[in-house]
Amino acid sequence: MPDLLLALVVAIMLIGGGVFTFLAALGIVRLPDVYTRMHAASKAGTVGSGLMLLAAGIHSLDAAIFTRALAGFVFFVLTAPVAAHLVAKAAHAAGYRLTRLTVMDDMRELRERAAKKR
Amino acid sequence: MAAETIISGACAIALFLMCAAFFLTAWRVIKGPTLPDRIVALDMLTAIAIGFIAVVAIRTGFNLYIDIAIALGLVGFLATVAFARFVLSRGMQPGEEGAPDEAPAGNRTRRSGGHARRLH
Amino acid sequence: MRPVVIIAVFTLIWLAVSGSFTVPNLLLGIVASALSLFLIRGHIQPDGRRFRPLKALSLLLLFFKELALSAWKVAVLVASPKMVLKPGIFAFPLTVDRDFEITLLANLITLTPGTLSVDVSEDRKLLYVHAIDCSDPAGTRRDIANGFERKILEAFR
Numbered sequence: 001m002p003d004l005l006l007a008l009v010v011a012i013m014l015i016g017g018g019v020f021t022f023l024a025a026l027g028i029v030r031l032p033d034v035y036t037r038m039h040a041a042s043k044a045g046t047v048g049s050g051l052m053l054l055a056a057g058i059h060s061l062d063a064a065i066f067t068r069a070l071a072g073f074v075f076f077v078l079t080a081p082v083a084a085h086l087v088a089k090a091a092h093a094a095g096y097r098l099t100r101l102t103v104m105d106d107m108r109e110l111r112e113r114a115a116k117k118r
Numbered sequence: 119m120a121a122e123t124i125i126s127g128a129c130a131i132a133l134f135l136m137c138a139a140f141f142l143t144a145w146r147v148i149k150g151p152t153l154p155d156r157i158v159a160l161d162m163l164t165a166i167a168i169g170f171i172a173v174v175a176i177r178t179g180f181n182l183y184i185d186i187a188i189a190l191g192l193v194g195f196l197a198t199v200a201f202a203r204f205v206l207s208r209g210m211q212p213g214e215e216g217a218p219d220e221a222p223a224g225n226r227t228r229r230s231g232g233h234a235r236r237l238h
Numbered sequence: 239m240r241p242v243v244i245i246a247v248f249t250l251i252w253l254a255v256s257g258s259f260t261v262p263n264l265l266l267g268i269v270a271s272a273l274s275l276f277l278i279r280g281h282i283q284p285d286g287r288r289f290r291p292l293k294a295l296s297l298l299l300l301f302f303k304e305l306a307l308s309a310w311k312v313a314v315l316v317a318s319p320k321m322v323l324k325p326g327i328f329a330f331p332l333t334v335d336r337d338f339e340i341t342l343l344a345n346l347i348t349l350t351p352g353t354l355s356v357d358v359s360e361d362r363k364l365l366y367v368h369a370i371d372c373s374d375p376a377g378t379r380r381d382i383a384n385g386f387e388r389k390i391l392e393a394f395r
Contacts, residue, residue: 007121011128014173018135020309021169025139027316028146028162034154035368036325037146039354040312041158045165046349047309052132052172053187059125060181067254072188076168077305079195081348081355083161086202088356088368091154092327095210104326104375107357107366 006058013055020048033099034091042084050076129177136173140166153208157201164194245271293393300389301346308351315370326372327356330365330379332387339390340365346386353378 027040050073057069098105146159168187175183248271253259315321334343344355352370369378
């Protein structure tokens with residue numbers, strides 16, 4: 001019986017991770033510009049692959065391997081926002097535009113004001 | 119027995135979903151109008167590969183695969199950081215326009231600027 | 239944090255990653271973390287920072303809740319047949335002022351529903367946040383200030 005319960009937990013985590021990863025990829029295809037695509041990749045993508053890694057850790061039934069999978073999960077959660085932040089900052093600094101749907105951009109206004117002052 | 123059936127079924131579903139995700143993301147890498155789009159998609163490919171490795175670890179029972187997944191995550195993060203530095207140093211190329219549905223720049227700037235001013 | 243605490247945390251991480259809980263491995267972890275702390279001693283300055291474990295734990299719980307919620311929201315948004323998008327970048331005035339706290343806040347913001355930190359202004363007073371639904375920037379600002387920023391201030395001051 002505990003076997004079955006464990007298998008169910010692992011299966012739910014696997015399928016959940018797969019669904020999140022798939023939706024993140026769908027977001028990368030459907031969303032209109034780099035910045036919105038980054039939302040999909042950095043949130044749904046991280047949660048998807050993290051869930052799968054944790055599922056692998058639980059399935060092994062070994063404390064050492066589970067802690068390692070947990071450490072990997074924490075590492076992904078820590079690095080994904082840093083990577084997204086760096087790419088977004090670089091893209092904005094290089095001048096890649098936001099989509100036409102954008103309602104406001106405080107950053108561009110500030111940069112233009114600074115450029116005018118100079 | 120039932121437990122193994124459940125896990126192998128879940129593995130099959132997860133592998134199928136990730137195959138679809140992989141192809142969608144690869145399409146974005148090929149199509150992606152700008153360099154940052156491609157970088158984001160490549161970062162996503164790394165995440166998908168990590169998921170693949172985790173599923174393979176469950177299917178085969180080789181737990182060493184988890185270490186490989188962690189190492190891949192590290193390398194993927196460093197690659198994204200290096201790419202971001204590259205975008206910053208290269209700047210935007212003249213051929214690349216921004217988002218594909220981009221309105222003329224003057225029009226958009228005026229609209230967003232006005233909105234932001236109202237708020238302050 | 240005191241060096242002893244940092245060494246203890248490093249050793250715990252070492253034990254988790256190496257995956258063997260034996261006495262020689264524990265000693266190796268302590269030596270390795272003390273050595274690595276010694277190597278970067280010039281870059282960490284003691285600044286009288288307080289650390290409240292319970293508040294930090296509540297911050298961690300809030301973070302995991304928000305992470306799950308944000309992944310769910312993005313997934314629902316992407317899966318809906320007609321995406322309603324109002325993206326935009328707004329400026330968030332920072333109350334926290336230390337590098338460590340700004341980094342933590344920016345990371346937390348990135349992994350919460352619909353927001354992604356883009357840049358910090360040169361004088362470190364403003365954090366630029368890209369929101370996928372920017373129809374109510376004042377409300378989002380208030381949410382961040384009352385949620386994460388207050389918790390960070392409680393946990394580390």
